[in-house]
Amino acid sequence: MTTDLGFWTLQALNALQLSMLLFLLSVGLTVIFGLMHFVNLAHGALYALGAYFAASFAAIWGYWAAFLLAPVAVAGVGVLLYSGFIQRMRKSGPMAQVLVTFGLIFVLLDLTRIVWGDLPLAIEVPAMLGGRLAFLGVEYPTYRLFIIVLGLVVLAGLAFVLGRTQIGAMIRAGVDNDEMAACLGINVERLFFCVFCVGCALAGLAGAVAAPLLSVSPDMGLQILIPTLIVIVIGGLGSLKGAVAGSLIYGFVQTFGAVLAPQLSSVLIYALLAAVLVIKPVGLFPAKG
Amino acid sequence: MKTTTLAAIGLATTIATTATAEDIKIGLLLPYSGVYAALGNEIDAGFALGLEQFGGETDATFEIVREDTEVKPPVALGKAKKLILQENVDVIAGIVSSGVLGAVRDMVHGAGVPLIVSNAGNDEATGADCSPFITRMSFSNGQVNRPMGTWMYEQGVRKVYTLAPDYAAGRQMIEAFEATFTAAGGEIVGQDFTPFQKTQDFGPYLTQAKSSGADAVYVFYAGGEAISFVKQYDSFGLKAELPLYGSGFLTSSLYVNAQGPAAEGVIAASHYVPTIENDANVVFVDGFTAKIGRAPSEFAVQGYDAARALIEATKAGATDRASLAAALRQVTFDGPRGTLSIDPATNNIVQPIYVYETVAGADGLTQKVLAQLPSEADPANGCVMDPVSN
Numbered sequence: 001m002t003t004d005l006g007f008w009t010l011q012a013l014n015a016l017q018l019s020m021l022l023f024l025l026s027v028g029l030t031v032i033f034g035l036m037h038f039v040n041l042a043h044g045a046l047y048a049l050g051a052y053f054a055a056s057f058a059a060i061w062g063y064w065a066a067f068l069l070a071p072v073a074v075a076g077v078g079v080l081l082y083s084g085f086i087q088r089m090r091k092s093g094p095m096a097q098v099l100v101t102f103g104l105i106f107v108l109l110d111l112t113r114i115v116w117g118d119l120p121l122a123i124e125v126p127a128m129l130g131g132r133l134a135f136l137g138v139e140y141p142t143y144r145l146f147i148i149v150l151g152l153v154v155l156a157g158l159a160f161v162l163g164r165t166q167i168g169a170m171i172r173a174g175v176d177n178d179e180m181a182a183c184l185g186i187n188v189e190r191l192f193f194c195v196f197c198v199g200c201a202l203a204g205l206a207g208a209v210a211a212p213l214l215s216v217s218p219d220m221g222l223q224i225l226i227p228t229l230i231v232i233v234i235g236g237l238g239s240l241k242g243a244v245a246g247s248l249i250y251g252f253v254q255t256f257g258a259v260l261a262p263q264l265s266s267v268l269i270y271a272l273l274a275a276v277l278v279i280k281p282v283g284l285f286p287a288k289g
Numbered sequence: 290m291k292t293t294t295l296a297a298i299g300l301a302t303t304i305a306t307t308a309t310a311e312d313i314k315i316g317l318l319l320p321y322s323g324v325y326a327a328l329g330n331e332i333d334a335g336f337a338l339g340l341e342q343f344g345g346e347t348d349a350t351f352e353i354v355r356e357d358t359e360v361k362p363p364v365a366l367g368k369a370k371k372l373i374l375q376e377n378v379d380v381i382a383g384i385v386s387s388g389v390l391g392a393v394r395d396m397v398h399g400a401g402v403p404l405i406v407s408n409a410g411n412d413e414a415t416g417a418d419c420s421p422f423i424t425r426m427s428f429s430n431g432q433v434n435r436p437m438g439t440w441m442y443e444q445g446v447r448k449v450y451t452l453a454p455d456y457a458a459g460r461q462m463i464e465a466f467e468a469t470f471t472a473a474g475g476e477i478v479g480q481d482f483t484p485f486q487k488t489q490d491f492g493p494y495l496t497q498a499k500s501s502g503a504d505a506v507y508v509f510y511a512g513g514e515a516i517s518f519v520k521q522y523d524s525f526g527l528k529a530e531l532p533l534y535g536s537g538f539l540t541s542s543l544y545v546n547a548q549g550p551a552a553e554g555v556i557a558a559s560h561y562v563p564t565i566e567n568d569a570n571v572v573f574v575d576g577f578t579a580k581i582g583r584a585p586s587e588f589a590v591q592g593y594d595a596a597r598a599l600i601e602a603t604k605a606g607a608t609d610r611a612s613l614a615a616a617l618r619q620v621t622f623d624g625p626r627g628t629l630s631i632d633p634a635t636n637n638i639v640q641p642i643y644v645y646e647t648v649a650g651a652d653g654l655t656q657k658v659l660a661q662l663p664s665e666a667d668p669a670n671g672c673v674m675d676p677v678s679n
Binding site: 224 | 524
């Protein structure tokens with residue numbers, strides 16, 4: 001173990017970068033759940049789809065076009081899913097919803113395999129964000145800093161929309177009590193639809209920013225799903241604050257677990273999850289009291 | 290009525306089989322879906338090409354039945370049973386994952402069906418769990434990494450940090466490297482085993498390796514993990530100060546282009562790279578490129594040589610399960626990988642190992658062979674088998 005401060009700074013940055021990636025994914029999932037009481041297990045598959053769209057678009061128009069278009073394309077897939085399945089499943093209870101979205105994971109997984117093939121793809125980090133930045137006495141890959149900054153920007157944007165705008169007030173009202181919100185003249189269904197699409201777009205965005213960092217493979221959606229669900233359960237369902245707290249806890253426990261207790265690193269986060277479930281079953285910052 | 294028809298068909302099949310005694314029915318047991326689907330397809334393509342190029346050398350004719358293992362041991366066991374009992378195959382080839390090999394091992398051993406392993410590298414399969422019916426034409430985990438310890442020490446590397454996924458293959462690969470590297474006088478200054486197929490971000494481990502005071506890093510990663518690892522290694526700027534060495538799968542020609550410039554300068558040891566210079570390899574690479582449109586990988590050559598081994602066995606007069614199993618144990622030929630033979634003590638392949646560097650070529654990345662390390666048979670490692678009987 002090292003006493004070098006730079007080492008710990010680097011690891012903290014690693015943790016923060018992982019947290020922000022998870023935040024992009026979990027915030028969409030958590031708000032969809034909070035608002036619609038809908039468990040969308042296919043969220044991870046949408047993330048994988050975002051990465052694949054990004055890989056295809058990047059090959060044609062370069063990274064920045066992919067960065068902008070992949071979330072739009074995934075939101076488009078979200079529209080199809082919403083009108084095809086989710087709208088019909090709204091009243092059919094959590095078990096049916098879990099089964100349908102669980103099935104969707106495998107359908108989407110095989111679709112990506114058929115369309116893009118079995119070999120993992122990769123996209124290059126854009127030239128502007130290549131290389132490393134030196135600060136605080138350490139050198140850190142610029143692209144990873146970009147992910148951290150992007151996560152913070154999205155966080156600030158969502159916090160502003162949810163907390164300070166009328167649409168945010170409507171969403172919060174819907175999360176608190178959707179029947180009452182409907183009685184007050186809010187078109188809750190349309191609100192659900194919009195939130196669902198934004199959630200899908202964020203999953204697509206997460207996929208697009210993860211693609212240059214990781215390899216794009218069909219099973220990446222399954223790999224990210226469990227961490228995302230852990231984030232949501234720890235943080236508490238339906239709240240922005242919960243998604244932030246859950247992501248940070250996961251990122252730091254995972255990263256420092258790998259450094260300080262490598263033998264325990266895969267167990268630590270599950271132990272924490274179990275502890276949260278025992279002590280505070282609703283999560284740390286649930287949307288409803 | 291239905292029963293009669295079926296019985297008639299059954300009878301006809303039996304007659305047909307006895308009429309052409311040299312019709313060999315092959316069960317190809319490979320993952321065509323799941324995480325290793327790309328490898329399954331690559332081996333399948335190599336196997337088909339092998340039959341096509343060498344099929345004319347023997348009087349036997351071949352029929353292939355394909356079954357998908359889905360990389361799930363219970364599924365694979367069911368498919369192996371189907372191939373053996375229902376399809377009544379003469380020989381099984383394939384198997385990518387060592388977990389799947391472990392699951393079907395007792396079944397093929399008990400049924401006395403020859404199995405040509407075309408990937409799964411578990412050392413135990415040709416060690417304590419060896420069988421006179423199981424012949425491995427691919428590699429063993431130890432075999433690929435063992436020569437690298439001595440070679441790296443000779444190149445002046447003294448302190449190494451190792452990384453690999455935390456599962457049997459990862460541990461066997463690193464242990465084999467570690468044994469020869471420390472025996473030569475080198476030192477392992479740090480070691481991490483990352484959660485298998487759950488690690489996407491290697492940042493924490495790379496930061497750890499950087500501060501360990503090592504001269505170099507030696508790793509085993511494959512597939513998607515290899516792509517992420519090599520790219521992240523480069524993005525942290527480690528390549529310049531801490532050269533990256535590894536087991537050949539790290540920068541396999543199958544996916545090195547997805548790694549891009551990040552893979553340049555990585556030095557790895559493998560039993561095959563498409564740039565090996567010999568006549569057999571030229572024939573292989575040309576044939577494969579003409580069919581598939583890109584250069585073959587080590588996985589393709591494993592399928593290709595499995596088909597070739599089968600053909601050699603039939604040339605020696607083998608016609609049924611028992612004679613094929615015996616003949617496969619004595620196969621030897623010059624292939625794209627150089628001179629190959631089967632070690633009769635373990636039924637594992639004996640082959641040279643190539644140290645190669647990934648370099649930028651005219652069209653994309655290519656492999657520059659730095660050294661050819663001599664063939665060495667694996668230690669028997671607990672394998673007790675009857676000698677080949679003719």
